[in-house]
Amino acid sequence: MAPAGLQQVVVAGGGIGGLAAALACARQGVPVQLLERAAQLSEVGAGIQIGPNVTRILQAWGLGDALAQVAAFPKRLQARDARTGQVLGSLRLGERAQALYGAPYATIHRADLQAMLHTAVQAAGVDVRLSQTVQGWRETAEGLAVTTAQEVAAGAAQPRGEGAATVPPLMADALIGADGVWSAVRQQLLGDAPARFTGHLAYRALVAQADLPTHLRSDEVTVWMGPRLHVVHYPVRGGQWLNLIAIVHGEKPAQAEAWDSAGHTQSLMQAMGAVGADLHERLVAVPAWRQWALHDRAPMAGTHEMAQGRVALLGDAAHPMRPYLAQGAGMAIEDAQVLGLCLSAEAGSVAERLQAYAEQRWARNARVQARAMRNGRIFHATGPVAWGRNLSMRLMGERVMDVPWLYGSPSPVHSPA
Incomplete structure (x- = not known):
C-alpha cells in the first residue's frame, strides 16, 4: 500500500543516483516512475x-x-x-x-553498479521510461504537472484548433531531480549559476x-x-x-x-x-x-538546496563534488536511502517529508564536499x-x-x- 498522499513520485534521471532513489522508494512501497533522457541506460x-x-x-x-x-x-x-x-x-x-x-x-565499474541497480529497480516494479527528458514542472490543484521535452515536442506537432487532441501532462505528488550536474530540475528550483x-x-x-x-x-x-x-x-x-x-x-x-x-x-x-x-x-x-x-559547487548552505515544497534534489544535482574523497556516487546512494525512508513516513505532508530528507542530508553532504576540496589541495x-x-x-x-x-x-x- 502506498504511503498516505503518494500516488506517484517521478524521479528525473536514470544514473546511479536516480536508480538508487527509485529503488529506495519502491522498497518502501512508494510508487515510482523514473524518466531518463537516454534511449538506453549506460554509464561512462x-x-x-x-x-x-x-x-x-x-x-x-x-x-x-x-x-x-x-x-x-x-x-x-x-x-x-x-x-x-x-x-x-x-x-x-x-x-x-x-x-x-x-x-x-x-x-x-560504474556500468556494473548501474546495471545492478537497474535490475533491482525492474524487479521492484518501478516504471522506467527511456527517451524522456524532464524539463521542469508546474503546480496545479492536482499536484505537479511534470514537463518533458518529448511532451513539448509532441504538443507542438499536434494540429491546432477546435477539437484538436492535447498531450496529457505527467502528474506527480513529488518530483526528485537526480538529473546530474547540469540538472534542469535544479535550474527551475533554485535558478542559480551553472556548476x-x-x-x-x-x-x-x-x-x-x-x-x-x-x-x-x-x-x-x-x-x-x-x-x-x-x-x-x-x-x-x-x-x-x-x-x-x-x-x-x-x-x-x-x-x-x-x-x-x-x-x-x-x-x-x-x-x-x-x-x-x-x-x-x-x-x-x-x-x-x-x-x-x-x-x-560550493558546499551546501542549507536545506533549501535539497528540497522546496514537493520538489527535491539528489546526488550531483544537489551537491556535485570533487572526486578526492571518492564519495560522489556514495552520497547519492546515501541520499536515496534517506529519501525512501522519509517519503514512506505516514506523518506529515509530502513537502514536510521532503523537508525532513533535506534536514538529514544537507550538512553531511556539505561536510563531504568540503573534505573532498581539502583532500584535493593536499593531494x-x-x-x-x-x-x-x-x-x-x-x-x-x-x-x-x-x-x-x-x-x-x-x-x-x-x-x-
Missing part, C-alpha cells in the same frame, strides 16, 4: 570506489550477492609520491574495514590486467600524489581490469560539459611534468585515455605543504588516511513530526 567506462558507508546500504537493499559478483574488494589502499615512487603510507581495507564498519570497501569548472581535468582508462606486464598489475588501491596532480588506480570487475584516473590542472576545454571526450597520453604527460619511473611506466602502458572536465600540494603531508603520512599512516566519521554507522533517519 570508469570505475568508482564505494566505501563501507555505501556497501552497507547496498547489502541492506539485498544487493550484497550481486555486488560480490561484479566488484573487487581491495585489501589495502597505498599512498605513494608521484615523483619519487616512495610509499608514504597505507590503510588496511579488506577484513579491517569489515570488522570496523560492518561492511566491505569495494571498487566497481563551476574546478580547473582540474580528469583522464581515465580501463586496461585488462592480462594485457599488462605482471609487475604493473594490481589488486590494491594506489594513490600517487604530486605537485598539481594525482593518479589513482584500482581493480574492477573481480580484479580482471585495472581502472586508472589521472587528474591534472588545466584550461577549461571547449566542450566542458562533455563526459566522454578523447584524451591523449602526450597531453597528459605534458600536464603532469616529470614523474617517477614506476608511475611513468603505468601511464604509458595505457592504450587510450578518455578525458572530462571536473565541475563542482596536489607543493613545497612545504607537500613535505608536511608526506611526513604526517609516514608517521601516522592509517590514523590520517582513515575516515571513521564517513564510513561508520550513520545516524538514524527521523520521520517528520
Whole structure:
C-alpha cells in the first residue's frame, strides 16, 4: 500500500543516483516512475570506489550477492609520491574495514553498479521510461504537472484548433531531480549559476590486467600524489581490469560539459611534468585515455538546496563534488536511502517529508564536499605543504588516511513530526 498522499513520485534521471532513489522508494512501497533522457541506460567506462558507508546500504537493499559478483574488494589502499615512487603510507581495507564498519570497501565499474541497480529497480516494479527528458514542472490543484521535452515536442506537432487532441501532462505528488550536474530540475528550483569548472581535468582508462606486464598489475588501491596532480588506480570487475584516473590542472576545454571526450597520453604527460619511473611506466602502458572536465559547487548552505515544497534534489544535482574523497556516487546512494525512508513516513505532508530528507542530508553532504576540496589541495600540494603531508603520512599512516566519521554507522533517519 502506498504511503498516505503518494500516488506517484517521478524521479528525473536514470544514473546511479536516480536508480538508487527509485529503488529506495519502491522498497518502501512508494510508487515510482523514473524518466531518463537516454534511449538506453549506460554509464561512462570508469570505475568508482564505494566505501563501507555505501556497501552497507547496498547489502541492506539485498544487493550484497550481486555486488560480490561484479566488484573487487581491495585489501589495502597505498599512498605513494608521484615523483619519487616512495610509499608514504597505507590503510588496511579488506577484513579491517569489515570488522570496523560492518561492511566491505569495494571498487566497481560504474556500468556494473548501474546495471545492478537497474535490475533491482525492474524487479521492484518501478516504471522506467527511456527517451524522456524532464524539463521542469508546474503546480496545479492536482499536484505537479511534470514537463518533458518529448511532451513539448509532441504538443507542438499536434494540429491546432477546435477539437484538436492535447498531450496529457505527467502528474506527480513529488518530483526528485537526480538529473546530474547540469540538472534542469535544479535550474527551475533554485535558478542559480551553472556548476563551476574546478580547473582540474580528469583522464581515465580501463586496461585488462592480462594485457599488462605482471609487475604493473594490481589488486590494491594506489594513490600517487604530486605537485598539481594525482593518479589513482584500482581493480574492477573481480580484479580482471585495472581502472586508472589521472587528474591534472588545466584550461577549461571547449566542450566542458562533455563526459566522454578523447584524451591523449602526450597531453597528459605534458600536464603532469616529470614523474617517477614506476608511475611513468603505468601511464604509458595505457592504450587510450578518455578525458572530462571536473565541475563542482560550493558546499551546501542549507536545506533549501535539497528540497522546496514537493520538489527535491539528489546526488550531483544537489551537491556535485570533487572526486578526492571518492564519495560522489556514495552520497547519492546515501541520499536515496534517506529519501525512501522519509517519503514512506505516514506523518506529515509530502513537502514536510521532503523537508525532513533535506534536514538529514544537507550538512553531511556539505561536510563531504568540503573534505573532498581539502583532500584535493593536499593531494596536489607543493613545497612545504607537500613535505608536511608526506611526513604526517609516514608517521601516522592509517590514523590520517582513515575516515571513521564517513564510513561508520550513520545516524538514524527521523520521520517528520
